[in-house]
Amino acid sequence: MPTVEQNLILWGKPDGWKDDGDKWSVKWGGTDLEWWASIFPRIRKFLPASTMLEIAPGFGRWTQFLKGFCEQLIAVDVSPACIERCKERFASDPHVRCYVNDGKSLAMVEDRSVDFAFSFDSLVHVEADVIAAYLNQLGKKLKPGGFAFLHHSNLESYRKSLWLPKAIGRPQPIGADAAKPAPMSRSLWLRRRLQSKLTDWGLVNTFDNRAESMSARIFRESCDAAGLDCRSQELVNWNHGPSLIDCFSVVTPRDGNTRKPSRLLKNPHFMDEAEWARRIAEFYSGGSRD
Template sequence: MPTVEQNRANWTEHTWAGQGDEWSGLWGGTESLWWGSLLPRLHAFVPTETILEIAPGFGRATQYLKDLCQHLTVVDVTERCIDACKQRFSSSSNITYYVNDGKSLNMISDHSIDVVFSFDSLVHAEPDVIKAYLSQMRRILKPNGMGFIHHSNVGGIPPFIKKIPFIRRALDQGWRSEGMTARLFQRYCEQAELQCVGQEIINRITRYPLPHDCFSLFTLPYSPWARRYRAFTNLGFAYEAAYLAKQTRLYSKSSFRTEI
């Protein structure tokens, strides 16, 4: 769990009341998430010519990515999400949209992508999905291409910890893949003749700082981004988000009430 079919059904039926912004509450909003946590991790690779976003949902990150490239391609297994993105970004002429089967990137041309990006969606994908996507990256990436994938690391948490009732409940609420790990991502990169150049193992829960997620960077072995593998475990990630939320409450435009 969850399978591709379960993901398609779940995100088709989801209310999407906040267009995906409902998952940015830890940061105090999506704007704070982007400028405070995501762009600092991506800034070395953008702006660029072409970006591929896998599983954009209702466009939470898409709204920023589209302005950082000449052409953005978004691919999602859920037709409802693609339709929502088409409507939301109807005034943007540099976006191409595809509904896929949850694993295939056959619609992407060879050596056409500078940056592959996915955040907060593939945490719900099982290892076979991650492996399938990575197996196609060597074909679609340009020689200087780079990938940033957010995926589950629940499989890397010791089983005896996951059996603790309150830990089990917290993990179940996140609906993450139980089998995916940071080490598996490295192995899949090796099998796909890619180089995993960095991983940041993170927590998304402040109350129980568990290493249940991972940001993975990968590239082609001969690209300018190739280097020796580097990694660290950041169990302060959720606290970073909470700190940004405090900043947002003080400094954001929305925090000021306009007097009339």
């Protein structure tokens, strides 16, 4: 259950970004392959965009691509180290502006100014209260007809099967959701509790530090409260088997009082994209003139 403070400690150390975060794209065979094979096809219809907002850019792993599709790009991150690196990395790009925030606010962004907001492989680490805060902000910052593509955790939907403890920001279960999960062995129960305690202390998380209070359902509820329509959600696996612990959500400001239904896609083969991108790139690089 990482808090904003724990995430700042975990991701705010410059020595953890020696390769600008490219190590997290190794399964694709490189950051450029992950962008073109898995990210760009999902957001291409929103590009180009005049004014773009990137939430939690880290050391600019995706900023380097996004900046070529806009007239102005605003990058906002809770980590001063990340923002300093982005300022250094994109110093020759005057249309890229970088700001440190408090992990929830977008006060430095003008209302109704953003055509497209983006976050990938970052907000998966923040809990439901942080996601709700950012959605409330996006409800004010997005232009009418603007869109946001946000990558967040879906781990809360596995709460029963994983026996996850109540997490910060998670609504209390009611009705059928309040039923106790099926019994598990005492050794497994103790193992889960130990893992959860270590995660509470910011020491370990066996699910790639995914936020335990966040799910696709909770995201939709937060969108509704923020006056946003959640247009689509793709549930995907991430590194560990077929469990759909991540979600890609597309949102836009609500037009009047009409709520449009959200489309849902379950994709347990997301990591196959990474494998195929890497294998194809390796195959053709073997036929180069080098």
